[in-house]
Each structure stands twice: as structure tokens, then as C-alpha cells.
Amino acid sequence: MNVFVIGIGLIGGSFAKDIKRLRPNAKIYGIDTNASHLDEALELNIIDYKSSYSELSEADMVIVSIPVDVLLTEIPKILDAVNDNCVVFDGGSTKSLICKTLEDHPKRRNYLASHPIAGTEFSGPSAALENLYNGKTNIICEVEKTAFKLQEKALELFQEMGMRIRYMNPEAHDKHIAYVSHLSHISSFMLGKTVIEKEKNERDIFDMAGSGFESTVRLAKSSPAMWTPIFEQNKTNVVETLEEYISNLEAFKELLLKDDFKGIYNEMNDTNKIKEILNGIPLNKKIE
Amino acid sequence: MNVFVIGIGLIGGSFAKDIKRLRPNAKIYGIDTNASHLDEALELNIIDYKSSYSELSEADMVIVSIPVDVLLTEIPKILDAVNDNCVVFDGGSTKSLICKTLEDHPKRRNYLASHPIAGTEFSGPSAALENLYNGKTNIICEVEKTAFKLQEKALELFQEMGMRIRYMNPEAHDKHIAYVSHLSHISSFMLGKTVIEKEKNERDIFDMAGSGFESTVRLAKSSPAMWTPIFEQNKTNVVETLEEYISNLEAFKELLLKDDFKGIYNEMNDTNKIKEILNGIPLNKKIE
Numbered sequence: 287m288n289v290f291v292i293g294i295g296l297i298g299g300s301f302a303k304d305i306k307r308l309r310p311n312a313k314i315y316g317i318d319t320n321a322s323h324l325d326e327a328l329e330l331n332i333i334d335y336k337s338s339y340s341e342l343s344e345a346d347m348v349i350v351s352i353p354v355d356v357l358l359t360e361i362p363k364i365l366d367a368v369n370d371n372c373v374v375f376d377g378g379s380t381k382s383l384i385c386k387t388l389e390d391h392p393k394r395r396n397y398l399a400s401h402p403i404a405g406t407e408f409s410g411p412s413a414a415l416e417n418l419y420n421g422k423t424n425i426i427c428e429v430e431k432t433a434f435k436l437q438e439k440a441l442e443l444f445q446e447m448g449m450r451i452r453y454m455n456p457e458a459h460d461k462h463i464a465y466v467s468h469l470s471h472i473s474s475f476m477l478g479k480t481v482i483e484k485e486k487n488e489r490d491i492f493d494m495a496g497s498g499f500e501s502t503v504r505l506a507k508s509s510p511a512m513w514t515p516i517f518e519q520n521k522t523n524v525v526e527t528l529e530e531y532i533s534n535l536e537a538f539k540e541l542l543l544k545d546d547f548k549g550i551y552n553e554m555n556d557t558n559k560i561k562e563i564l565n566g567i568p569l570n571k572k573i574e
Numbered sequence: 575m576n577v578f579v580i581g582i583g584l585i586g587g588s589f590a591k592d593i594k595r596l597r598p599n600a601k602i603y604g605i606d607t608n609a610s611h612l613d614e615a616l617e618l619n620i621i622d623y624k625s626s627y628s629e630l631s632e633a634d635m636v637i638v639s640i641p642v643d644v645l646l647t648e649i650p651k652i653l654d655a656v657n658d659n660c661v662v663f664d665g666g667s668t669k670s671l672i673c674k675t676l677e678d679h680p681k682r683r684n685y686l687a688s689h690p691i692a693g694t695e696f697s698g699p700s701a702a703l704e705n706l707y708n709g710k711t712n713i714i715c716e717v718e719k720t721a722f723k724l725q726e727k728a729l730e731l732f733q734e735m736g737m738r739i740r741y742m743n744p745e746a747h748d749k750h751i752a753y754v755s756h757l758s759h760i761s762s763f764m765l766g767k768t769v770i771e772k773e774k775n776e777r778d779i780f781d782m783a784g785s786g787f788e789s790t791v792r793l794a795k796s797s798p799a800m801w802t803p804i805f806e807q808n809k810t811n812v813v814e815t816l817e818e819y820i821s822n823l824e825a826f827k828e829l830l831l832k833d834d835f836k837g838i839y840n841e842m843n844d845t846n847k848i849k850e851i852l853n854g855i856p857l858n859k860k861i862e
Contacts, residue, residue, distance in 0.1 A: 403782060403783070403784040404784060404785075405784065405785075405786070406785075407786075422784070423781050423782065423784075425781075425782065450781075452781050452782075462773070462782050463782060465768070465769045465772050465773060466769060466773075466782045466783040466784075466787045467782070467783070467784060467786060467787060469765065469768065469769070470765065470786050470787045470789075470790040470791075471786065472823070472826060473761055473765050473790055473823075474790055475826075475841065475842050475845050476819060476822040476823050476826055476845075477757065477758065477761050477819065478845040478848040479822050479841065479844070479845045480753070480757065480815065480818050480819045480822050481753045481754060481757070482845065482847065482848065482851070483818070483822075484753050484815070484818065485750070485753060485754075493711050493713075493738075493740050494691060494711065494713065494740075494750050494751055494754045494755070495691070495754040495755070495851075495852075496691040496692060496693065496710070496711075496754075496755060497692075497693075497694075498693070498695075498755060498758050498759065498792075498793050499754045499755060499758045500852055501758075501789050501790070501792050501793065502758040502761055502762055502789070502790055502792075502793060503758075503848055503852070504786075504789050504790075504852075505786050505789065505790060506842075506845050506846070506848045507846060507848060507849045507852070508842070510838075510839045510840075510842035510843045510846065511839075513842060514835050514838050514839045514842070515835075517830060517835070517838055518833075518835050518838075521830055521833075524830065525827060525830055525831065527768065527772075528823060528826070528827045528830075529827070530768050530771070530772065531764060531765065531768045531823070532820055532823050532824060532827070534764040534767050534768050534771075535760070535761075535764050535816060535819065535820050535823070536820060538760060538763075538764055538816070539813060539816045539817070539820070542805060542809055542812065542813055542816075543813060545806075545809075547802050547803075547805070547806050550798075550802050550805055550806075551798045551799075551802045552798075553763065553767065554763050554794075554796070554798035554801060554802070555798045556767070557763050557764075557766040557767045557770065557794050558794070558795060558798065559770065560766040560770065560791055560794045560795060561795045563770070563783075564783075564788055564791070564792075564795070
């Protein structure tokens with residue numbers, strides 16, 4: 287099997303690592319605009335060969351893990367280049383615009399819209415992790431638009447990688463993901479900004495910050511090149527979540543200003559049920 | 575050595591566990607208004623005896639790990655009851671009000687104002703962890719007001735536990751800790767609230783949330799009984815941090831609404847330097 291990984295960083299590289307283990311005969315071809323990433327991926331044995339679009343006709347599977355703005359221009363070209371038995375899937379964090387863009391593409395049936403909910407705040411080939419996807423959710427959109435045999439080829443791999451599959455339409459995906467992922471990133475970036483601005487003398491942060499702070503600002507290490515186009519494509523949903531978040535923060539501030547500490551207690555107590563919700567998140571759980 | 579732990583939960587229980595290892599001859603006495611916590615602590619071998627204030631005169635060291643509102647009424651009584659060679663220290667997350675409250679106490683010299691920056695989102699004796707404090711910072715306020723020999727007794731223990739000691743005045747402590755701890759908790763609670771409100775159907779959160787969401791809402795599991803009085807005592811600083819945070823979120827939203835994605839990119843890129851700052855946080859680093 288010839289697998290092409292376009293964008294060989296955390297997401298694509300982690301796919302490559304699992305495929306090497308699960309499909310020992312697979313040959314992994316890497317394509318990346320960043321030449322040093324490509325060298326690094328070869329050196330780390332994540333890919334077997336450097337490649338280019340001109341070889342895409344040989345591909346049995348193409349994994350596209352590039353920023354969501356570039357996806358829009360690249361996936362049509364990739365589809366043009368692949369053969370009829372090749373499945374092309376992506377890992378983008380927005381799904382509406384790419385599905386809309388490919389709606390009338392003659393090779394729409396070769397594309398599977400997917401979003402594996404996995405990652406870390408790091409990027410590049412050295413951030414790739416074996417088993418990153420084990421126990422994680424992979425959201426598939428418009429599955430019915432992909433040729434059945436090609437669905438099967440991709441889903442078999444996802445299942446062997448230990449992923450839980452969920453089907454959703456692209457609009458629902460983008461709306462919910464704004465709440466459980468995109469908003470977290472903004473909250474974290476702006477928290478980091480607030481503290482950095484205030485604490486010009488970094489020694490104070492350095493000494494006083496604990497694991498709680500670290501946890502809430504971890505996502506502020508994320509890549510701006512990856513996240514800017516996500517916010518752009520999912521702007522409407524993201525603005526809505528931001529408005530609700532800001533209004534909850536304002537309400538909390540008002541309770542403080544009114545010395546309504548019973549109200550403050552209740553706000554926190556009501557939100558404590560996040561414990562049970564988080565217990566249900568399959569973060570690192572292996573599938574039986 | 576007789577060590578009394580008043581409030582035998584995560585913080586007090588973790589002290590007890592380290593003391594048992596480092597001072598094999600120490601006897602640990604537990605005092606708690608929650609009778610089942612006291613039973614649990616005895617069962618888990620965190621304390622050797624249940625005790626009460628009437629035995630406090632036998633104490634060589636008293637660790638007070640109770641909510642910061644209760645600290646204000648209890649520490650004066652504890653100081654009244656202890657002998658002259660006993661050191662009393664606390665783990666409260668606010669320092670101005672307790673220092674002010676004890677200013678004229680005849681036994682002020684027996685008290686050491688401390689705030690070990692350590693913890694988890696869990697509480698109760700079963701949450702106590704050996705080595706929780708190893709490599710963490712302990713902030714000491716108004717050290718000059720504590721009798722030298724008593725400072726020495728406490729600091730020797732802190733150092734053997736692997737803590738880094740920092741000295742700070744109570745007002746500076748409360749101001750900085752609002753940024754690097756208290757604000758993180760509010761940001762996390764309100765993020766949890768926003769998502770819970772929206773996602774009435776919890777199945778959607780359950781399936782789509784990843785480790786990023788988990789990380790940013792982890793602190794929303796924290797105890798409201800502990801956190802309400804912290805926000806009350808540090809209200810002025812907390813409101814200030816909240817206002818700055820809200821204004822940064824508003825500015826981010828405005829950039830989105832204006833389609834200023836270059837600006838969005840820059841906001842995130844500028845905040846990426848949190849990486850270097852977080853690398854400096856002694857979260858789990860052992861002291862050489």
C-alpha cells in the first residue's frame with residue numbers, strides 16, 4: 287500500500303507512525319512545503335520517501351494534514367491527481383467550508399471528511415506520537431458522499447488505530463467543536479496574554495504559577511498558523527461562543543462586585559458537574 | 575515531635591504523608607470538623623490520632639489547611655492554645671487579611687504565613703499525595719514577624735520536602751496570585767459553564783471534547799467551599815484581573831468581527847512566548 291502524507295507534522299506524522307506498525311508493507315511518502323520538516327521526517331523514519339504531487343497517481347491513501355485554509359486549495363488538486371481507488375482524508379478542525387468547496391468536485395467520492403479529535407500543543411514531525419489516536423474520537427462528515435469501498439479502507443484503519451467513529455453533518459460539527467475546542471483555545475490564549483501583559487517581570491510568574499495555571503494556558507502554546515484559519519472559517523460559531531463566555535465572565539464579576547458570595551458559590555457548585563462529563567471523555571481510554 | 579494537622583484534606587494530608595517519611599518519630603494528630611474525613615485519614619494511616627484543640631498545647635508544629643474564611647477565626651484560637659516553642663503555619667491562597675488579622679496577636683511570633691503553590695483539583699484525605707510539594711514553590715510572607723527558631727523549624731521541613739522558598743509581602747502575594755491562580759480558576763469555571771449551558775445533550779460534549787478542553791476546564795472541578803472565600807478576600811485584585819481578561823477577549827472578538835486575521839495571528843503569536851515562561855515553572859522538577 288502506498289500512503290501519501292501531505293503535511294508531515296504532529297497529525298500526519300502520528301498517522302504515519304501507526305500505519306507503519308499496522309501495515310508493515312505500507313510505503314509512506316511525505317510531501318511538505320517545509321523542506322526541513324521533510325528532512326526531519328525522513329531522518330526520524332516517519333516517512334520512507336520524499337515525494338511530490340506528480341507521484342500522487344500511485345497513492346492508495348492520502349492523508350492531508352495542513353492548515354484549513356490551505357486544505358481548501360490543495361484537496362481539489364489532490365483529488366484531480368489521484369486514481370479512482372485512492373481514498374483522500376484530512377484532519378481539519380473545520381468541516382463546513384471544505385465540504386462545500388468539494389461539493390461538485392468530480393472526484394468527491396474519493397474524499398472522506400474527517401476530524402480526529404487528538405493532538406497536543408506541539409507541532410512538526412518531532413511532535414508525532416505513536417498511538418496518539420488510540421481511544422480518541424474521529425468525527426466523519428457526509429460519509430454517504432464517499433464511495434463505499436473507500437470509506438471501508440479508511441474506517442478499517444481508523445478502527446485498528448483504536449479510534450471511536452462518530453458521524454455528524456459538517457454544520458453540527460463546526461457548531462459543537464466551537465464550544466469544546468475552539469473556545470478553549472481563545473480562553474487559553476487570552477489568559478496567557480492577560481498574565482504576560484501584567485507580569486512584565488516574568489520572575490513573578492515563574493515563581494508563583496502552579497500546575498493549575500499551566501493547565502489553563504497550555505493551549506496558548508498552539509500554532510498561530512494552524513489556528514488563525516480555523517477561527518476564520520468558523521467565525522460565526524466562534525463569535526457566538528465567545529459572546530456567551532464573556533457574558534458569563536461579566537456575570538461572575540457582577541456577583542463579586544455585589545458581594546453576592548452565595549451566588550459565586552452556586553455558580554461554581556453548578557459547574558462542578560463537569561467532573562462527571564469529563565469522566566466520560568475518552569481521553570486516554572483504550573477501546574475494549 | 576507532635577504535629578497537628580487542622581483540616582486533613584489534600585493539602586494537610588499531603589504534608590502529613592511527607593512528614594511521616596522524613597520524621598519517622600513524629601506523631602501526627604488530626605483535627606477536622608468533618609468526622610468522616612477524620613476517620614478516613616486514620617484509616618489511610620495519614621494521621622496517627624484524632625485530636626482536638628484541648629491537646630494543642632502538646633504540639634511542636636501545627637499545619638492549618640482549612641478554607642481561608644475559617645482561617646481568620648481559627649488561627650487566633652490555635653495561637654492562644656499552643657506553647658511558646660510551637661510553630662503554626664497555614665496553606666491559604668490569600669495572605670493579606672490573615673496577616674492583618676494576626677498583626678497584634680500576642681503570639682504572632684508563633685505564626686508563619688505560608689502558601690505552598692501545589693495542589694490538584696481534588697479534595698479530602700484520599701486526595702493527599704506523597705511528594706506533592708517536591709519541587710514546588712512555597713511563598714512565605716512577613717517572615718521577620720516569626721520567631722527565628724520557629725522559622726528555622728518550618729523552613730528546614732519545607733526544604734527537606736523539596737520546596738523552593740520565596741519571600742514576599744502579603745499585598746504583593748495577593749496581587750500576583752490573582753493573575754497566576756485565581757483568574758485561571760474563574761476562566762475555567764466559566765468555560766465549563768458556557769459549554770454545559772450550550773450542550774444540554776451531554777453526549778455531544780462527551781464525544782467531541784479532547785484533551786485540550788479537558789486541560790482548560792480541569793480547574794472547574796475545584797471545591798466551591800474553598801474557592802468562594804478566596805475570591806471574597808481577594809476581591810479587588812480578582813476583579814481587576816477579570817476586567818483585563820474580559821477586555822482582551824472583547825478585543826479578540828472585535829478582530830474576528832472585523833475580519834482582521836493578521837491581527838488574530840499576531841495576538842496568538844505574541845502569546846506563544848508563554849512557552850518559555852511555562853518551561854521555567856518548577857511544576858514537577860526536583861531540586862538538585
